Amino acid sequence: MSAYHPDDMTLMNYAAGSCSIPESLAVAMHLCFCHDCRQHVKNLNHLGGALLETIKPASTDDDAFETLMASLESHDHSAPVKVKMEPTPSDRSIQHFTNPLLRYLPTSLANLPWQRQTKEISKFDLTSLINVKGFQIALQKISAGAKVPMHTHKGFEYTVILSGGFSDELGVYHEGDFIARDASHKHSPTALQNEDCICLTVLNAPLKFTGWYRVLNPFMAWS
Amino acid sequence: MNDSTATNDSPDWGALLARVAEHDDKAAFRAIYQHFAPRIKAYAINQGFSQHAEVLVQEVMTSVWRNAEKYSESLASVSTWVFTITRNQRIDILRKLNRTRAEVVIETEDLWQIPTEDTTICSIQNLSTEKFVTAALEKLPEEQMIALRKVYYEGKTHEEVAEELNIPLGTVKGRLRLSLQKLRVMFEAKEI
Numbered sequence: 001m002s003a004y005h006p007d008d009m010t011l012m013n014y015a016a017g018s019c020s021i022p023e024s025l026a027v028a029m030h031l032c033f034c035h036d037c038r039q040h041v042k043n044l045n046h047l048g049g050a051l052l053e054t055i056k057p058a059s060t061d062d063d064a065f066e067t068l069m070a071s072l073e074s075h076d077h078s079a080p081v082k083v084k085m086e087p088t089p090s091d092r093s094i095q096h097f098t099n100p101l102l103r104y105l106p107t108s109l110a111n112l113p114w115q116r117q118t119k120e121i122s123k124f125d126l127t128s129l130i131n132v133k134g135f136q137i138a139l140q141k142i143s144a145g146a147k148v149p150m151h152t153h154k155g156f157e158y159t160v161i162l163s164g165g166f167s168d169e170l171g172v173y174h175e176g177d178f179i180a181r182d183a184s185h186k187h188s189p190t191a192l193q194n195e196d197c198i199c200l201t202v203l204n205a206p207l208k209f210t211g212w213y214r215v216l217n218p219f220m221a222w223s
Numbered sequence: 224m225n226d227s228t229a230t231n232d233s234p235d236w237g238a239l240l241a242r243v244a245e246h247d248d249k250a251a252f253r254a255i256y257q258h259f260a261p262r263i264k265a266y267a268i269n270q271g272f273s274q275h276a277e278v279l280v281q282e283v284m285t286s287v288w289r290n291a292e293k294y295s296e297s298l299a300s301v302s303t304w305v306f307t308i309t310r311n312q313r314i315d316i317l318r319k320l321n322r323t324r325a326e327v328v329i330e331t332e333d334l335w336q337i338p339t340e341d342t343t344i345c346s347i348q349n350l351s352t353e354k355f356v357t358a359a360l361e362k363l364p365e366e367q368m369i370a371l372r373k374v375y376y377e378g379k380t381h382e383e384v385a386e387e388l389n390i391p392l393g394t395v396k397g398r399l400r401l402s403l404q405k406l407r408v409m410f411e412a413k414e415i
């Protein structure tokens with residue numbers, strides 16, 4: 001059970017469908033791990049249903065239903081049924097909510113073709129899979145015990161821990177935790193000692209390394 | 224289209240949907256359509272999506288027709304189910320409009336998953352949750368409800384809401400925060 005969650009506003013924006021695709025990826029990933037947030041999103045979905053019931057209906061075209069029926073009936077006879085690729089049960093990270101990246105990763109997390117950033121940090125870029133301007137999305141792997149150089153964020157950064165954990169100046173985080181950081185935070189995460197830390201990071205602006213590590217900026221642009 | 228017949232005892236949408244699933248029952252589907260299509264259209268218009276309102280209605284209702292058998296009362300009420308489909312189709316249409324070429328991108332359905340099975344919660348609990356949410360909404364002060372509706376339902380930013388209501392941004396944020404807090408407290412009290 002994770003201890004750090006998206007705030008209520010973020011969950012509401014997710015349920016309402018008004019957050020961006022990269023943000024929704026971070027929330028969806030957290031939901032894989034967190035029963036409480038799944039439950040809350042479910043409640044917030046009910047809110048959507050309740051609002052749909054109380055909305056003032058708009059008038060629709062009189063023949064819209066017949067047109068729809070005609071198209072449905074012609075399609076139902078000819079169109080092949082769309083078959084969705086179902087993940088195998090063993091791949092499902094958690095019941096009731098499937099890892100949203102499952103169908104898009106070439107292999108398991110452990111065997112991904114990680115791109116080496118430094119000796120202890122590597123990444124697997126997902127920016128093109130999400131393809132939303134202004135966002136950088138990646139899986140990051142930090143070796144057990146390794147430290148990410150001190151950095152700040154120009155925009156915001158969402159991190160969801162997929163395995164292992166890390167600590168920074170503000171806390172200790174474990175599998176499933178959802179961590180939101182913005183420009184006011186300066187931190188240097190350190191992976192926990194016992195295992196490599198893999199996390200999903202969603203950034204809406206490049207990181208800025210501070211101190212001596214600023215020489216890393218061009219290389220660690222996370223893009 | 225008519226909606227003037229709405230009464231307090233609304234039809235059993237779940238039963239109608241089951242008839243669609245089992246027998247391709249056109250009359251049942253028509254009843255569902257007549258209730259939900261005007262609401263989906265209103266949602267689209269509220270979301271500033273007027274241009275694509277009819278498309279959204281047709282896409283959602285097509286999905287309802289084709290996926291009726293996936294609906295289960297143990298998951299949500301029909302309104303909530305239709306809402307989640309509507310939300311996802313709206314996002315999908317927007318994403319397609321913004322896409323420049325055929326790319327492999329993550330599908331909306333993977334990000335906003337509509338559950339298809341959940342045996343941990345019994346149907347009675349879910350349906351009562353639905354009524355409970357409606358009742359909870361009625362308990363919110365009107366000013367909080369208005370702010371919540373604008374953000375949740377009309378997709379407005381906090382800044383836009385502040386401007387529309389002619390109140391400071393901080394007040395909007397405060398009302399939203401309070402409404403979400405109250406709902407959470409009410410939800411959690413309900414869950415035992």
